Amino acid sequence: MDFTRFMNKFNEIERQLSPTSALRLSFDNISPETEEPPDGNKRLWGVPVPPFVSDKVVSWIEEEFNEAPVYYNGNCVLKKVENVRMIDRYNTKNPTVGTLYLTATHLIFVEPDSNKETWILHMHVANIEKLPLSTTGSPLLIRCKTFLSVTFVIPKDSECHDVYTSLIKLYQPVSINKLYCFNYQPAKDDFPKNAGWDFFKLDAEFKHMLVPNDNWTLCSMNEKYELCDTYPRQIYVPKEATTLMLISSSRFRSKGRLPALTYLHNNKASICRCSQPLSGFSARCLEDEQMLEAIRKTNPNTDYMYVVDTRPRINAMANRAAGKGYENEAFYENIKFHFLGIENIHVQRASLQKVLEACEQKSPTMSAFMNALESSGWLKHIRSILDTSSFIANAVDKGVSVVVHCSDGWDRTAQVCSLAQLMLNPYYRTIKGFQALIEKDWLAFGHKFSERCGHIQTDAREVSPIFTQFLDCTWQLMTQRNDSFEFNERFLLILHDHVHSCQFGTFVGNCEKDRLDLKLSERTFSLWGFMANHLNEYINPLYKPNVDESIKANLAPQCIKFWRGMYCRFESGIHPREPLGDLLLDSKEHCNSLEDHVQHLTKRIASFKNYISKSAKKLQDATTTSTTKAPKEPTTSEINDNKYNYDKKLSELSAADDDHPLKANNMSFANLSLNAEHTSPPQALPDEINSVAVDWKPMRNVTTCSCSTPFDQFSKKTHCWRCGDIFCERCIDKNVALPGHDSGKAVPVCRGCFRQMQKQSP
């Protein structure tokens, strides 16, 4: 049998096994030629229409509104409704009255009295409900994927209907090419379009684990996605695995997802992932059995390995009837097979729904809330995911390799494989490592982000909070071992926001192939590029690198907590009034600024001293009437300081020098040339000193920014490093290097300080 014929047959089988998804079909219908964006001539009241707004919507807008366009904050407003009342759950008695703007991308609610704005991205909307008419108007309940839920009461029913119908059309596009990311432009030229797309390369990540090596090799058979179209092009398999083994094994596995390496620990134990075998009741595949044996042999330390089926036994049994199932211990030699009981995507979706209902209870009692939380089962599911991940991590830690699968191996498998790695390897607990982990185990191995997050109109049964659970489990680990993680809660929340926002192309599509076909890296921005500009916001101030290699989760039910910061994030008033994380992060930044300033001052002092001692020497030389000039140049001024301490001032200084921070650093003054002095004369010192704020304004009692934007607990308060005052995100968009800092790093300054600095140094 030649290879081409084999592949044809293989493709045929593959087609039979995996009926093409709705999304795949929609891709096929759009050929690259037709998806060229419209020529931009389409205009509505003289304003170019964003390409992702469909013609239907444009014509509908033309029909509905024949007034001139309104702008809000540079966004063309499609509809403006006044006297709208916004009700959030804990503030049902005093609704805020304001104006609602509907733009092509956002729903914006502005409270004129307080300048407070609520922005809702259309892509974040999960569902919209028109509630029954009330005496004050027509209520519109909007629930978001970010767990924001608001009710707008619109005085006129017809206007409410307009907003409702337009939102219905805007929030979930039919075609993937209409997503926000294809139109999104950063407000300022923050970062180029290509930034972030090349941050992570699969082969580099594997090289990090010293793969390829004697046991593992790169398999080139998936270069054109022939083996498995939901896998990455580069897959790593045991060196022993033959072509026949790979092909047969991929045929024997659901969706062709053959066992492939995802993590190699430093003790040679590995984590491999795959989908369920098509074993049915009796079918077996010799090559698949050999494949698993080959994986086991890559780890010479043990004579067995675990095969973990993350599903409950009953689910796996049911799959057998459909010709799928699980490995039979009798056929596969040297494996220990385990079921670990994580429920499927439908159970998880229903569970989250119940969590949200628990949070939405009107004036609940303690027991009503706790009953609702219990019956949602959410914490139980979180615990079972952590439990399974711990099992894998423990096995690998003890030197036993693990092969993990669920049904298709892209939901539960992704969760537990990535969490196990998070527990095992401190690298994945850094910001960069966590992003790499998402790139590898979620994006490359084909977690269906677009379907699970409902980016476009799709089967509602495909939507499930799988990634949310992964973040939740990470948060659980973080609360248990705060000092082991480089990132903070904000980092997880921002990730969650953008997995759903489609503002960046990073999470669009269902697998690597999709993203290549959509040319996302050319057409959209990357979230990693965006995040790189905001890294200082994601730092955990209590992080201690290198404390522990591997961390263990405490699985006692008492230790699994409800993540209020995620699911009730937008309930103002229920969160701690003095957010510790923000305060500590602020202290950390303040320390950084002061340290930098100390560094600068010590250098200045050293160079001053150097100058004084040199000129003192000159003075001495001049006063001595001896014939020859002193030939010696001072070698290190520190010694000279002591040598020429006849000057009273000087002796005082060297006394003060005893607690000199640089002394501990053994820093020599020799590298400070007089040239440095010439570039910054002593007259510049006051300016340098004034450029760094010693005291930062305390965060407490700061209720508004100087631009009169009110702060709530979600708004990021940023200190100006120059004046120490507090500003909102919009008012502190400048980053410059301060003359009082040694590192010359660009740091946030407010606009006022920025202008002053420009005046000083034209």
Next chain:
Amino acid sequence: MEFADLIKTPKLDGVFLHDPLQANATVEGTLCITGHHLLLSARQENSQELWLLHKNIDSVEKKPSMGQNIVLGGTITLKCKDLRIISLEIKYAKEFFNVAASLEALSAIQNPELDYPFFYRPMYSILEDGYTMFRPELEFAKLINGVGAMGGISSPNVANIAICLPSTSCISVGATAGSSNSIVGIPHPLQNGFALDAAAALTVGGATMILPSCEWRLTNINKDFSVCPTYGATLIVPKAITDEQVALSATFRDGGRFPMLSYRHENGATLMRSSQPLSIQGIKRCRADEAILNLVLGRSKKGFIVDTWGKGKSNTETDLHYSQWKKVNRSIGNVSSPASILDSYAKLIEACNDIGCSTDKWLSRLENSGWMSLVLNSLNASCVVAQCLDQEGSPVLVHGAKGLDSTLIVTSLVQIILNPDCRTVRGLQALIEREWIQAGHPFASRHRYACYTPHQTRNKNSGATFVLFLDCIYQLFTQFPCSFEFSTQLLILLFEHSYFSQYGTFLCDSEKERHDLKIHTRTTSLWSYLNRPDVLQTLLNPLYEPNANVIWPSVAPISLELWGELYLRWVVDQRSLISNMAQIQELVTREKELRTQVLKLRKQALELSQDVSTLMNHHAESA
């Protein structure tokens, strides 16, 4: 009775200590039983010794190990009031029974005079006697002058308290916040009839304006504890009320607990507490009681009576005779009795200790215990009261049934919410001293049995009200982690000492008993120990920044957190928490150090730069 009679086996080798909640932690050592302690030492270098006060033991469970129908020794499981559970494995039958019997007897000693505090002598000299730090007359003076309310944060006013002795001349005392306990030479209130006539001196634009003297006075009507056995000797009543009226009001109230001043807010609104009115056939009203409340009402149109037991569960004032008082029901629990609070606490701890159960079971047991509801309701009731005082400016009277438990939770929480002073270490001590100890919370009866004693064998007077109070403070702490001077470690320390202690502060049920036993002279006060600088240092919150505002907590169910630091402390590894605290401390210290360093370096650099400039000029000239 001699301790020696109870100790049947004073010393025993080869005892195995198991910590069932921390698997594989078995230590072999020598067991010693003394009059107050159980000691277990492995007699090895670097090994920790176990010191356990007998009073800490809540329950002793014996499990003999049998072999051929003969007892071959056995395991004694000690469940402690600090929530720890340990087992002692003893190899010999006789010793097994002896040790168990000794421990049972020693932990059940009823005579308070045999308690450890009477035997304990501190190894350090006492800098400040905790028993005289919070003398009632001083604390009351602080209350009515609002000095406490200013919290030493921004108090330009020096309150002049003029304490008038009926017979002799006035002693005028200048008391500023924080230095008030430096006052010396005030005659003890028990010596003579006493009246407090305080005048607040307000400085307005340089001119001193004396406000009309306050409407409160001190009385020693209860000096022999006959009017109310659970109140202190020195009490505060409205000035216009005679001692006779006070006595009449006391006969109208349960246990004689007539309405007493608990707190005066900075806007002048007063918080009162009492017990329920008695429902004796024939007695329909008490004009003296009404008179007290009417005076408290002052110029405000209405007051609120907050019932912490709920309608129908306690007696209440008749609308007819207290027409200006609006009744508000804010029950803490279904049954707010101390015994039911302890039941709930016991269920909570039982659930917390079962770390092997399923998530569903844990959640349902946590819910079933009702503890979190108690916490929520306590906070809720306190917020309602605080709102009445702060926003309505109306006086509030709080009572439940006897006014010894839920009432005290509410009145003391209100003060923590409203008064920044109560969020300091000293303020909390003063609050506990005034609102719990002197207000007659029966610590000895409530804390004789804790959560591990089976329900049937518990005395009906046992309770866990104080634990509930501490949990509520913890909730406030988590929501305002920078507004408290102390850390949660102080709360845990108070929790422990309220059950078993070498100090006398939490002994007995009332001031009367403490007076009879001469606790104040025969034992050491916990506060004397706590306020030693080296001890205090370990209990401070590194993030504390004085917050003069009212702290309104969230009372949404979702905002509450289980106090794992206390309830799970023997079950769940607390190291991460400790390391976090250490790091926070480090960060804060670093910030402060850097700041001083910068200022110092700046000064130095500026001086040097001037020298350099002079030198440069000099060079330029000479060149």
